[in-house]
Amino acid sequence: MRRVTILGATGSIGQNTIDLIRREPEAYDVVALTGGANIARLAEDARALGAELAVTAYEDRLEDLRAALAGSGIAAAAGSQAVIEAARRPADWIMSAIVGSAGLAPGLAALEQGTTLALANKESLVCAGALMLATARRHDARILPVDSEHSAVFQALAGEEMTAVERIVITASGGAFRDWPMDRLARATVAEASSHPNWDMGQRITIDSASMFNKALEVIETREFFGVRPEQIEVLVHPESLIHALVGFNDGALMAHVGAPDMRHAIGYALHWPDRRALPVPRLDLAQVGTMTFRAPDEARYPALRLARAVMDMGGLAGAAFNAAKERGLDGFIAGRIGFLDMATVVERVLDRFVTQGDRLNAAMTLDNVLQTDHVARIWADEAMTERAGESF
Numbered sequence: 001m002r003r004v005t006i007l008g009a010t011g012s013i014g015q016n017t018i019d020l021i022r023r024e025p026e027a028y029d030v031v032a033l034t035g036g037a038n039i040a041r042l043a044e045d046a047r048a049l050g051a052e053l054a055v056t057a058y059e060d061r062l063e064d065l066r067a068a069l070a071g072s073g074i075a076a077a078a079g080s081q082a083v084i085e086a087a088r089r090p091a092d093w094i095m096s097a098i099v100g101s102a103g104l105a106p107g108l109a110a111l112e113q114g115t116t117l118a119l120a121n122k123e124s125l126v127c128a129g130a131l132m133l134a135t136a137r138r139h140d141a142r143i144l145p146v147d148s149e150h151s152a153v154f155q156a157l158a159g160e161e162m163t164a165v166e167r168i169v170i171t172a173s174g175g176a177f178r179d180w181p182m183d184r185l186a187r188a189t190v191a192e193a194s195s196h197p198n199w200d201m202g203q204r205i206t207i208d209s210a211s212m213f214n215k216a217l218e219v220i221e222t223r224e225f226f227g228v229r230p231e232q233i234e235v236l237v238h239p240e241s242l243i244h245a246l247v248g249f250n251d252g253a254l255m256a257h258v259g260a261p262d263m264r265h266a267i268g269y270a271l272h273w274p275d276r277r278a279l280p281v282p283r284l285d286l287a288q289v290g291t292m293t294f295r296a297p298d299e300a301r302y303p304a305l306r307l308a309r310a311v312m313d314m315g316g317l318a319g320a321a322f323n324a325a326k327e328r329g330l331d332g333f334i335a336g337r338i339g340f341l342d343m344a345t346v347v348e349r350v351l352d353r354f355v356t357q358g359d360r361l362n363a364a365m366t367l368d369n370v371l372q373t374d375h376v377a378r379i380w381a382d383e384a385m386t387e388r389a390g391e392s393f
């Protein structure tokens with residue numbers, strides 16, 4: 001029996017992970033499930049999977065969770081510290097599927113127990129890649145990618161030497177607005193940005209796909225995870241989302257990973273790795289597909305990609321500042337405080353402010369310094385949004 005924990009069990013990735021685990025109940029012992037405000041979902045899954053512990057991130061929801069688990073014998077806990085404690089419970093495989101930089105501390109706690117961490121939470125690599133990798137090394141833990149592009153690259157690299165890699169190409173669907181004119185983009189609504197043409201995902205990553213901030217995070221994630229130079233990473237717009245990534249080798253070969261857009265593929269690959277096992281995902285009929293199209297991303301339309309390059313050049317804690325400003329800008333867009341295109345402006349202002357403050361981003365990459373940078377970036381993002389309230393940037 002493999003002991004497994006799912007951090008962010010009630011979300012889109014968490015639910016897809018549970019779907020796979022429920023198909024083979026005899027193979028897994030579920031240690032802990034963590035979630036947020038959806039207590040009913042969390043409690044129902046904890047009961048169905050026979051989890052030892054269920055945790056909500058919200059302290060004021062503890063009584064609700066206890067009531068929902070009454071009679072089950074499943075322990076209940078609440079609060080961000082309880083989520084970290086859940087990640088410390090001994091487990092062989094831990095899914096990191098909390099959204100945002102809130103996933104960093106639990107992910108580090110999981111690595112400190114020397115486990116295998118299936119990493120969907122790309123934000124933790126963007127904020128603190130060096131810290132995550134050093135923690136994994138120190139505790140003999142392993143990080144497996146779950147982001148579809150990074151899982152695709154990881155699979156294309158199996159049996160290859162990194163020294164033979166010339167470039168990594170990650171694809172982007174272009175999101176909900178890929179064919180919209182710029183003047184219409186400025187007026188895009190939250191509802192419009194929350195619907196993805198190909199992938200069914202959580203709301204935040206879906207809006208980040210429309211703005212390409214998701215791809216910007218993934219470019220940085222690629223650099224951190226695979227240790228390649230920024231200029232070796234390319235983004236290719238591929239509206240059909242069937243090729244997830246390509247690896248270009250020094251002999252000119254391009255190895256592509258092709259598959260239906262279903263996150264259970266990448267989750268299942270990380271769950272069964274190093275084996276490849278049958279998965280309940282749709283099979284592609286390429287004759288039916290007929291055509292796949294590609295184009296270069298337009299940086300005027302997607303300033304997030306330009307900002308990601310700047311962040312990689314800055315290095316240090318710039319990723320933490322970038323991600324936090326992006327998260328706050330996204331909050332502002334969802335709350336109706338700013339427009340769709342203003343999100344990039346907010347992030348750029350916050351990064352500029354860090355640059356004018358000299359050495360701030362060059363402090364050592366400790367968890368405290370990452371969280372402090374995250375905190376300051378959020379305040380500055382709020383200030384940028386307040387200053388401009390009512391006006392367009």
Ligand code: NAD
Nearest residue numbers: 008009010011012013035036057098099102120121201202
């Ligand atoms: P989601 O919003 O559907 O779920 C997020 C989960 O995190 C929920 O369980 C929620 O309760 C929990 N959570 C939210 N805030 C929290 C906090 N402050 N503390 C503790 N827990 C909290 O998100 P998702 O789409 O499943 O994405 C999860 C992660 O996976 C993100 O990092 C995302 O970028 C990444 N990812 C998602 C997909 C996808 O298909 N959804 C694909 C690739 C990568």
Ligand code: MG
Nearest residue numbers: 147148149218
């Ligand atoms: Mg992805």
